[in-house]
Amino acid sequence: MAQLHHAVASRALPAPLQQALFPGVSSAVHFYQNKQLEAYAAKPATRLTLRQLVFFGKSMNEDRLIKSANYVRTELPIRIAHRLRDMQALPYAVVTQEGVDTVYELYRSAFDKFRRYPQITTLAENDAFCEFLRRILTEHKSVIPNLSLGMSLSSPYLQPDRLDSFMRRMLVSRISRRVLAEHHIVLTQSVRERDESSPSRDNVGVICTHLKVKDCIQKCTRYLQDRPRGMEGSNSKVSWSQVLIDGHLDIKFAYIREHLEYIIYELLKNSFRATRMKHPHAQTLPPIRATVVASDVDVCIRISDQGGGLVSPNIKSPSDLFSFSHLRNASRLTDARLGALRTASSSDRGLTATVSEQIRGWYPKPTGDMHAATPHPRIGIGLPMSNIYATYFGGSLEMVSMDGYGTDVFVRLPKLGTNLEGIEL
CATH class of the missing domain: 1.20.140.20 (Alpha-ketoacid/pyruvate dehydrogenase kinase, N-terminal domain)
Incomplete structure (x- = not known):
């Protein structure tokens, strides 16, 4: 007081x-x-x-x-x-x-x-x-x-x-x-540009009116599988996990592509990393499964891996991974994370929570500028931002840990586009 x-x-x-x-x-x-x-x-x-x-x-x-x-x-x-x-x-x-x-x-x-x-x-x-x-x-x-x-x-x-x-x-x-x-x-x-080229019927501003979920999953999978070896985990000689996609593969809906791709990318990235870390001596890593299901009002995506689950003495509940408090997630106050945040906050690149800013950092520019090949340090923002993107228009993101085996993540997004922005005043 x-x-x-x-x-x-x-x-x-x-x-x-x-x-x-x-x-x-x-x-x-x-x-x-x-x-x-x-x-x-x-x-x-x-x-x-x-x-x-x-x-x-x-x-x-x-x-x-x-x-x-x-x-x-x-x-x-x-x-x-x-x-x-x-x-x-x-x-x-x-x-x-x-x-x-x-x-x-x-x-x-x-x-x-x-x-x-x-x-x-x-x-x-x-x-x-x-x-x-x-x-x-x-x-x-x-x-x-x-x-x-x-x-x-x-x-x-x-x-x-x-x-x-x-x-x-x-x-x-x-x-x-x-x-x-x-x-x-x-x-x-x-x-x-209307006089120069006809506008795409699939895009209105930043919204893709016929966004195909399967294509987004495949795109993010390619990005992650094409990463330079050794970026995550110790066994860089083994290829990344395959991603098996099933369910309603033809479903399309109106959504902001950048938001959906960020969510999928971050969840797959975590699954890829956890699977590699859980199986350091495997010659072939277990696959990751992405299931797409659509109802009359929602589009649901489940991503399942065999990465060992969320076993950690610092995490009591999967939802604690979305928290910014050190009392719920002790990693928030580690020296490595604070140093990474200081680096990101002082960088000209900043951080906008998009997929494009991450993949741009994997390879040098055509000019040979190797500084551009330096990826963003791990700052633990991916899951919290994915949760906020998912809930922005009334969706949800939930995690279920099967400790010792793997994790299932469930993303639900509204299909009809009638939910107001989730701004709290």
């Missing part, structure tokens, strides 16, 4: 006095009473469904594109304002933590830029707005590792439920903002 009173009192101090009393504390943490922020934070977010995004983007023209631009322009500062308020409500020991103050400053700056951005009335102004969005997206590439670092270091100061709830709100909101920004950018490109 004393920390909280300290934090509230310090917010009202003039900046010079705060600097004198708290040297070394970033100016990003000096929380002034901001009427503009309060006004935006008082507004509800206008949540959308996948079906709404597809319907509006299908018959895109200049007028609808301008409306889309102004929706993004006015909606994003509202969503950012809610997260700024979230950070301001944290204990002082947390908001001043390494990484958290960096994220706060990025969000504060983005909020000011968006709320000051003028109304968009022409295609030329929309093109400039898209460039503005790209710059913001690039600037925020360090948010995930910085936030993960800060909250890992803050884990001793927050109860697990509060920490995980905060991280979920932050990461879901981040996903939602990137979806809106990137969707609008792709819609703009489709309008600009």
